[in-house]
Amino acid sequence: MPRDGKVLDDVDHRLLALLQEDSGRTLGALGELVGLSASAVQRRVERYRASGILARYVAVLEPRRGLDVLLAICLVTLERESGHAHEEFRRRLLAAPEVQQLYNVSGDSDYVVVLATTGMAHHREVADRLLKDAPNVRRYSTLFVLDPVRTGSALPTRREGED
Template sequence: MLDDVDHDLLALLQRDASRTLRDLGDEVGLSPSAVLRRVQRYRSAGLLSHNVAVLDPRHVPEVILSVCLVTIEDDTPEEGRRYRARLLEAPEVQQAYEVSGDYDYVVVLACVGMRHENEVAKRLFQQDPNVKRYTTLFVLDPVRTGVAVPTREPARGRAPAGEVRGATD
């Protein structure tokens, strides 16, 4: 499966994907070609899906982020699929999670200006017959916006169970 080097590489790539293969190799103790082959492996395994440029929302004028908490009326599998497809159609939907708990969906919108936000919310939530109710939380400060996923529990003083440190020389 994934060894220590893989975890390190994935963490590095999630932080900055424009580093050079040599650079990455130096950091994890591998040659550029070895790094490339590992990365290609992640790609073909579907683990690493693609690279994206990250914009600083603070530097995009008029951008409004908002978090919408949605409760669905009829939670059948069929309607669920339909609604998720509907969410995926909208480019303003930055993130959408189907959740368990007090709500059914958490949707993060990124819109340009209040009018735009209103239009999208109306279209996705207010006008949808399957939405029972929804609440909008406007983002005052995007403290952190990222999509980095930990591939293993970070070592916080103790070693994760079942993991053996390999020799690194």
């Protein structure tokens, strides 16, 4: 449910899915796909932004199309479980543009970090700065992405089978 207290209806769910597929569609094109006028779509999109459901619009680049990008997944375990250690770790990683995704997880590791760099030398510099030389990092391991078979950022807006 959005922060404004309004329940998402079927049109909202469809519109959010369409925006995640291609936010470059015009309001008119989106309206045709969901059966609303462009102005009605604009009001809904403004509501999504105001409630925080729609955080931002971004361009998604395809890493297999000639970009010289090295993707790496790092599994990180912190030295201490204190809130301060986690806060400091998150602050440092959130400030680094190479960090594409950061997840606090359960299991043997505390965090999963997805790094995007411009090659091995750049990766080493970033990993040293953010992980190897960082306080409170007990250990980390790196998995290099050989083939980004499927990438994406679309999130479900309702449970499967809900109408």
